[in-house]
Amino acid sequence: MAWTRELPPCEHLETVREVEPGGTGCGECLAVGDTWVHLRLCLSCGNVGCCDQSKNTHARKHAGAAEHPIVRSFEAGEAWRWCYPDSRFV
16 A cells, blocks of 8 residues: 655635636737747636746736736636646646
8 A cells, every 4th residue: 555645734725716717818918919839727816817837927926916816727628727836636
């Protein structure tokens, strides 16, 4: 039997809201004519930003500037959530 360590609950889950996406692509990339790899949806306000593999990392920048810690994938067929401050899936 494998040993696993339980992580404490994420304290940022209280910031998750029912949100409407602010667009269908990364608004900041679109504004400057740039591209992205994947999209992330802010679960505090609905901002759509590009992922950390994209050169602009707008989703992470938004999370830090707005203090909105949790995003979910904004890719078809994906429903995972990520907490930036805790660096883990929630």
